[in-house]
Amino acid sequence: MKYLIKLIVAAALSFLSLSAQAQPANPYELPDPLRMEDGRTVRNKRQWINERRPELMEMFRSQMFGREPGPNAAPDMHFTVLEESHDAFGGLATRKQVKISFDKDENYYLVLLMYIPNNRKGPVPAFLGANFKGNHATTTDPAVLLPTPEKLATFAPGYKMEDRNANGHRWEYEYILKHGYAVATFCYNDVDPDFHDGFHNGIHQLIDGDKPRNGESWGSISAWAWGLSRCLDYLETVKEINAKKVAVIGHSRLGKTSLWAGATDQRFALVISNDSGCSGAAIARRKFGETVERICSSFPHWFCTNYTSYGGREEKMPWDQHELIAMIAPRPVYVASASEDSWADPVGEYYSLVGAASVYKLFGYDGITDREVPGIEQPVVVGRMGHHIRKGEHNVRLYDWEQYITFSDRFLK
Ligand code: GCU
Numbered sequence: 001m002k003y004l005i006k007l008i009v010a011a012a013l014s015f016l017s018l019s020a021q022a023q024p025a026n027p028y029e030l031p032d033p034l035r036m037e038d039g040r041t042v043r044n045k046r047q048w049i050n051e052r053r054p055e056l057m058e059m060f061r062s063q064m065f066g067r068e069p070g071p072n073a074a075p076d077m078h079f080t081v082l083e084e085s086h087d088a089f090g091g092l093a094t095r096k097q098v099k100i101s102f103d104k105d106e107n108y109y110l111v112l113l114m115y116i117p118n119n120r121k122g123p124v125p126a127f128l129g130a131n132f133k134g135n136h137a138t139t140t141d142p143a144v145l146l147p148t149p150e151k152l153a154t155f156a157p158g159y160k161m162e163d164r165n166a167n168g169h170r171w172e173y174e175y176i177l178k179h180g181y182a183v184a185t186f187c188y189n190d191v192d193p194d195f196h197d198g199f200h201n202g203i204h205q206l207i208d209g210d211k212p213r214n215g216e217s218w219g220s221i222s223a224w225a226w227g228l229s230r231c232l233d234y235l236e237t238v239k240e241i242n243a244k245k246v247a248v249i250g251h252s253r254l255g256k257t258s259l260w261a262g263a264t265d266q267r268f269a270l271v272i273s274n275d276s277g278c279s280g281a282a283i284a285r286r287k288f289g290e291t292v293e294r295i296c297s298s299f300p301h302w303f304c305t306n307y308t309s310y311g312g313r314e315e316k317m318p319w320d321q322h323e324l325i326a327m328i329a330p331r332p333v334y335v336a337s338a339s340e341d342s343w344a345d346p347v348g349e350y351y352s353l354v355g356a357a358s359v360y361k362l363f364g365y366d367g368i369t370d371r372e373v374p375g376i377e378q379p380v381v382v383g384r385m386g387h388h389i390r391k392g393e394h395n396v397r398l399y400d401w402e403q404y405i406t407f408s409d410r411f412l413k
Pocket of ligand 1: 290298
């Protein structure tokens with residue numbers, strides 16, 4: 001009986017995976033990441049680093065995410081420890097809650113929640129990622145501070161104090177800590193509220209003031225990625241953490257953000273995109289699930305306004321999303337999808353790894369090159385690339401963390 005059930009499950013899984021592969025997508029030809037705009041071929045890593053990578057970064061900045069300010073755009077940034085305790089999760093970890101203020105008067109700030117395993121010999125590697133609903137929504141830990149009512153009032157509508165632990169399943173803190181990693185998170189609304197407020201509410205206002213915006217001005221994803229980098233600035237000051245071994249991670253819109261953070265800030269040692277979909281890991285030219293047109297009309301504030309012009313004409317984009325992955329090379333990168341998440345185009349997410357492999361090769365590292373999309377819950381790690389399709393919905397689950405830890409153990413331990 002058990003065997004029969006197993007067989008039925010296996011058949012169902014392979015059917016799902018086959019139907020995922022057979023889904024009709026727009027036929028397309030990807031731009032070659034190793035071909036310069038002037039037609040020359042990139043032949044070695046020096047040429048990639050000095051010429052092609054900057055050319056691509058310029059494209060992504062001017063046409064998609066906008067130009068982020070430099071790392072010193074908030075010269076008055078300072079850190080205040082709000083709370084610290086050594087007995088989080090029954091003594092498993094040290095908890096620190098730190099206010100990262102971007103201006104002297106602390107009108108603009110985020111609160112970073114951090115757990116560091118107590119069982120450690122020396123500085124530990126860490127995962128850093130933004131969260132959706134507030135730090136209090138990532139855990140049952142009652143000591144995690146609630147956002148202040150003033151702060152909450154600036155968040156996108158729908159965020160509530162009662163959201164404690166609402167997204168706890170996405171943050172497997174105890175599992176992560178037991179595997180020897182620290183973990184740090186902040187609410188993305190702290191950096192820039194996730195609604196189109198004309199960029200008056202978040203970090204854009206502090207840094208740009210009333211400076212007129214243009215087609216290349218930075219959007220919200222760029223702001224969230226900039227926030228991740230400022231958190232890394234802080235982690236560099238924490239002696240219990242090895243800041244050279246920080247993995248940046250994000251889910252969905254925050255997965256798009258972790259990829260862009262990995263591209264813009266090469267201090268991130270490893271990059272994880274969980275269900276990042278359109279404008280994240282998914283190949284735009286496939287036009288499968290969410291399209292450029294759709295995302296620009298639903299979430300115009302995420303990007304620079306130049307991006308809108310590619311809606312419906314993805315084949316005219318001088319880049320595609322595999323080149324976002326390529327800009328992470330030679331650092332390890334992991335792209336994960338979920339079987340029911342067709343809006344994010346799991347197949348297109350996989351193909352962006354395949355499309356970036358030639359750049360990893362330039363650095364002497366293997367990557368994922370098999371054009372056959374792996375089956376559900378058959379994780380694949382080749383060289384410095386990892387991938388899986390979890391069975392189920394658009395979300396982050398323990399299964400995802402299990403793969404991320406196994407992958408990270410290879411590079412960060
Ligand atoms: C919407 C959006 C996606 C995004 C997702 C999320 O579904 O269309 O692009 O990834 O929200 O962030 O949850």
